[in-house]
Amino acid sequence: xxxxxxxxxxxxxxxxxxxxxxxxxxxxxxxxxxxxxxxxxxxxxxxxxxxxxxxxxxxxxxxxxxxxxxxxxxxxxxxxxxxxxxxxxxxxxxxxxxxxxxx
Numbered sequence: 287x288x289x290x291x292x293x294x295x296x297x298x299x300x301x302x303x304x305x306x307x308x309x310x311x312x313x314x315x316x317x318x319x320x321x322x323x324x325x326x327x328x329x330x331x332x333x334x335x336x337x338x339x340x341x342x343x344x345x346x347x348x349x350x351x352x353x354x355x356x357x358x359x360x361x362x363x364x365x366x367x368x369x370x371x372x373x374x375x376x377x378x379x380x381x382x383x384x385x386x387x388x389x
Contacts, residue, residue, distance in 0.1 A: 305348070305362045307369060307386060314351065316387045328383045338377035341367055 311317045316327060329335075331350055333343050345363045348355035358366065370378035370386045378386070
């Protein structure tokens with residue numbers, strides 16, 4: 287399910303190598319969502335329902351917001367994962383994702 291219906295008309299530079307999660311979260315309004323709304327977004331992004339966002343789910347992150355969007359580059363994916371993985375387990379949990387959305 288694409289999240290685009292939740293976040294209308296975003297104007298972003300989504301060329302390869304340009305992804306910045308802070309700018310993206312701000313532009314789509316995720317930074318201003320309630321904790322429950324952020325959890326709902328997380329549950330949609332958590333494609334395998336493991337309770338975590340793993341590297342492959344992060345790589346396809348933009349495709350959840352707009353069908354046909356590009357995948358994140360390996361470097362963008364690693365930066366995104368490193369920024370969110372505060373406990374060092376190699377994945378992003380819902381609490382970590384909420385912290386990222388509010389940062």
